[in-house]
Amino acid sequence: MKLTELIENPQVSFDYCIKCTICNTVCPVSSVFPYFPGPKYLGPDSERYRLQNRFPVEDVSAFCMNCKRCEEICPSDVQITHFIEEDKFRQKKTFRKKLRSLFFIYIDLVGKLASSVSILTNIVLKLGIVRLVMEWFLAIEKKRRLPEYNSGTFLSYFRKNYRPPEKPAMTVHFFHGCNINYNQKSLGVDFLKFCHRHNIEVKIPPQKCCGIPIASAGDAEAYRKRVDYHFPIFWDILRKGDIITGVSSSCIMAINTDYLRHIPLDEENKERYHKGIVYFNDLLEIMEKNGIPLKIEKKYKRLIYHVPCHVKYSTQQAKTIALLRRLTDNLVILDEYCCGIAGSYGMKKENYIISQNIGSQLFQQINSHLAEGDGLLVSDCETCRMQIAENTKKKIYHPLELIENKIPE
Ligand code: SF4
Ligand code: SF4
Numbered sequence: 001m002k003l004t005e006l007i008e009n010p011q012v013s014f015d016y017c018i019k020c021t022i023c024n025t026v027c028p029v030s031s032v033f034p035y036f037p038g039p040k041y042l043g044p045d046s047e048r049y050r051l052q053n054r055f056p057v058e059d060v061s062a063f064c065m066n067c068k069r070c071e072e073i074c075p076s077d078v079q080i081t082h083f084i085e086e087d088k089f090r091q092k093k094t095f096r097k098k099l100r101s102l103f104f105i106y107i108d109l110v111g112k113l114a115s116s117v118s119i120l121t122n123i124v125l126k127l128g129i130v131r132l133v134m135e136w137f138l139a140i141e142k143k144r145r146l147p148e149y150n151s152g153t154f155l156s157y158f159r160k161n162y163r164p165p166e167k168p169a170m171t172v173h174f175f176h177g178c179n180i181n182y183n184q185k186s187l188g189v190d191f192l193k194f195c196h197r198h199n200i201e202v203k204i205p206p207q208k209c210c211g212i213p214i215a216s217a218g219d220a221e222a223y224r225k226r227v228d229y230h231f232p233i234f235w236d237i238l239r240k241g242d243i244i245t246g247v248s249s250s251c252i253m254a255i256n257t258d259y260l261r262h263i264p265l266d267e268e269n270k271e272r273y274h275k276g277i278v279y280f281n282d283l284l285e286i287m288e289k290n291g292i293p294l295k296i297e298k299k300y301k302r303l304i305y306h307v308p309c310h311v312k313y314s315t316q317q318a319k320t321i322a323l324l325r326r327l328t329d330n331l332v333i334l335d336e337y338c339c340g341i342a343g344s345y346g347m348k349k350e351n352y353i354i355s356q357n358i359g360s361q362l363f364q365q366i367n368s369h370l371a372e373g374d375g376l377l378v379s380d381c382e383t384c385r386m387q388i389a390e391n392t393k394k395k396i397y398h399p400l401e402l403i404e405n406k407i408p409e
């Protein structure tokens with residue numbers, strides 16, 4: 001069975017489980033939290049009983065961080081996280097969790113307001129009393145450092161400043177996501193610079209948050225509405241033969257793979273949809289195939305790369321490594337440990353300790369590599385970067401920032 005068929009009919013996939021238990025061995029949550037029964041039990045083992053309504057909904061599935069390491073390693077392509085996500089959707093929510101879910105549903109509105117008064121927002125979000133109130137009402141852990149807001153959104157910057165090339169070699173539609181729009185405008189500006197240097201036109205389709213935090217909060221209806229909002233916009237672009245791209249590895253995975261379970265297309269068109277939405281690495285490949293030579297200089301002495309779980313799952317790991325080898329002759333690859341944050345997961349009060357315990361081995365590993373000598377930290381995922389920066393006190397970059405700037409080592 002093809003992957004897209006399994007994603008479309010995930011219920012079928014539990015029958016393909018061969019009970020090898022390898023998924024349990026890679027689960028970061030199981031390794032630090034003994035009450036979490038692991039992907040095999042929560043996924044395929046329990047599904048038979050759920051289908052017969054003979055099984056209570058497992059509240060413990062809320063502790064799954066949706067890293068997808070279990071699915072990435074499963075030899076039978078069992079759609080483990082689909083079963084766990086459906087379990088999360090069925091769970092009863094407390095008042096605080098409902099409020100928190102609303103916060104994630106309206107995260108674009110929050111982002112627009114916060115970035116319009118960014119200086120004030122960034123001061124207020126550091127006040128202990130504000131964090132205490134956020135913890136009471138939204139169950140967002142007060143110790144977790146929150147991302148700072150841009151002054152103005154990336155989208156408003158784009159509207160004011162962007163001029164397309166006169167005769168572009170190709171056009172791309174940029175899914176900037178929340179991080180670039182509200183918190184890391186400079187990365188979006190780097191993307192525009194990169195495209196400008198390669199004579200590529202950038203268009204920005206209407207968009208909201210991809211929906212990962214909404215799914216993670218267990219709000220099925222709001223998540224499906226989010227998919228329904230994006231799907232006609234994306235499909236309109238893709239069926240004309242254009243591509244959608246982005247530099248946020250998890251957002252791109254969400255819209256090109258997770259959405260497949262919910263969009264009304266036949267098998268063939270799902271394949272077309274999946275292949276038309278590409279992460280930055282795939283954009284580079286498409287550019288080379290279209291005869292656009294890549295202007296990337298080898299300019300760093302040493303880079304230390306943390307591979308995000310979703311990059312592994314999306315089979316992008318080797319491509320990012322190949323890209324980083326264009327930037328340095330000395331690349332250290334940290335591919336063993338999860339950083340523990342998984343987007344909004346590690347911000348939630350009930351997950352904070354688990355998140356920190358999962359990440360601790362990675363932080364130690366990074367610190368010992370840094371103690372050996374110079375080197376810049378790099379990772380594709382914005383929340384991995386946030387977690388690593390918070391816990392190692394070192395700045396960490398997206399590969400595109402290293403390409404477009406000369407960062408001092
Ligand atoms: S890795 Fe896949 S096949 Fe093996 S136990 Fe887990 S779900 Fe079953
Ligand atoms: S998605 Fe990650 S946390 Fe969830 S069960 Fe699989 S390996 Fe464990």
